[in-house]
Amino acid sequence: MTETFVITGTDTGVGKTVFAAALTNALGSYYWKPVQSGLDDGTDSQTVCRLADAPSERIVAEAYKLSTPASPHLSSRIDGTSIDPRRLVPPNVDGPLVIEGAGGLLVPLSERTVFADVFAEWQIPVILCTRTTLGTINHTLLSIEAMRHRAIPILGVAFIGDENLETESIISTLGGVRSLGRLPLLRSLTATRLRRVFHDNFDLTAFAGARP
Ligand SMILES: Nc1ncnc2c1ncn2[C@@H]1O[C@H](COP(=O)(O)OP(=O)(O)OP(=O)(O)O)[C@@H](O)[C@H]1O
Ligand SMILES: C[C@H](N)[C@H](N)CCCCCC(=O)O
Numbered sequence: 001m002t003e004t005f006v007i008t009g010t011d012t013g014v015g016k017t018v019f020a021a022a023l024t025n026a027l028g029s030y031y032w033k034p035v036q037s038g039l040d041d042g043t044d045s046q047t048v049c050r051l052a053d054a055p056s057e058r059i060v061a062e063a064y065k066l067s068t069p070a071s072p073h074l075s076s077r078i079d080g081t082s083i084d085p086r087r088l089v090p091p092n093v094d095g096p097l098v099i100e101g102a103g104g105l106l107v108p109l110s111e112r113t114v115f116a117d118v119f120a121e122w123q124i125p126v127i128l129c130t131r132t133t134l135g136t137i138n139h140t141l142l143s144i145e146a147m148r149h150r151a152i153p154i155l156g157v158a159f160i161g162d163e164n165l166e167t168e169s170i171i172s173t174l175g176g177v178r179s180l181g182r183l184p185l186l187r188s189l190t191a192t193r194l195r196r197v198f199h200d201n202f203d204l205t206a207f208a209g210a211r212p
């Protein structure tokens with residue numbers, strides 16, 4: 001499979017969905033959130049559809065939609081189901097595809113499987129979304145170590161937040177990864193603003209060949 005990216009993060013709430021929306025718009029790609037846990041505040045797919053200004057046909061249905069905003073292993077238990085990783089197969093689509101995990105790499109899907117196990121199986125380049133605030137160096141380097149341990153291909157790191165050049169630099173140096181760019185925190189989060197800011201802060205050639 002080509003022109004497909006997995007988006008993970010150092011934590012839940014780092015801004016994966018907002019970054020995914022920006023990338024989905026920039027690439028004119030499809031978007032897939034395999035496991036959505038928590039439905040009451042809207043789903044990540046709905047957010048991406050709105051912020052990417054994407055046609056709904058480009059939003060692929062989730063494999064699992066779980067009602068409780070918790071770790072998927074627990075959300076699925078609460079819903080009386082269980083997540084079968086064999087159902088987490090990236091869809092065949094006629095264009096680029098952006099896939100978003102839930103939380104970070106070691107978030108459990110069950111008592112046996114974490115997201116990183118599925119990513120290792122897929123062998124799709126991963127973009128690690130990470131904060132720029134204090135504490136992120138440790139979280140980011142740990143996440144990189146976890147990916148290397150499982151031989152997961154890493155495209156690079158997408159920083160989210162205020163500029164912090166030393167932090168970005170030491171992560172690239174010690175982690176041996178490239179910085180793809182930095183998405184600032186936007187006071188007004190609209191599709192138009194997000195599109196502009198993404199184009200100003202990311203070089204699309206880093207997402208090699210992914211432009212339709
Ligand atoms: N660049 C940004 N500018 C402004 N607000 C942002 C930005 N990135 C994220 N946010 C806000 O931070 C919150 C968390 O972001 P987001 O939902 O993208 O996190 P996530 O990493 O996708 O979390 P999850 O693990 O639940 O999928 C949301 O309210 C979102 O609107
Ligand atoms: C509910 C949340 N927004 C995500 N969908 C799931 C985050 C799981 C995090 C689990 C953990 O690392 O403790």
Ligand SMILES: [Mg+2]
Binds near residue numbers: 018044100
């Ligand atoms: Mg999200």
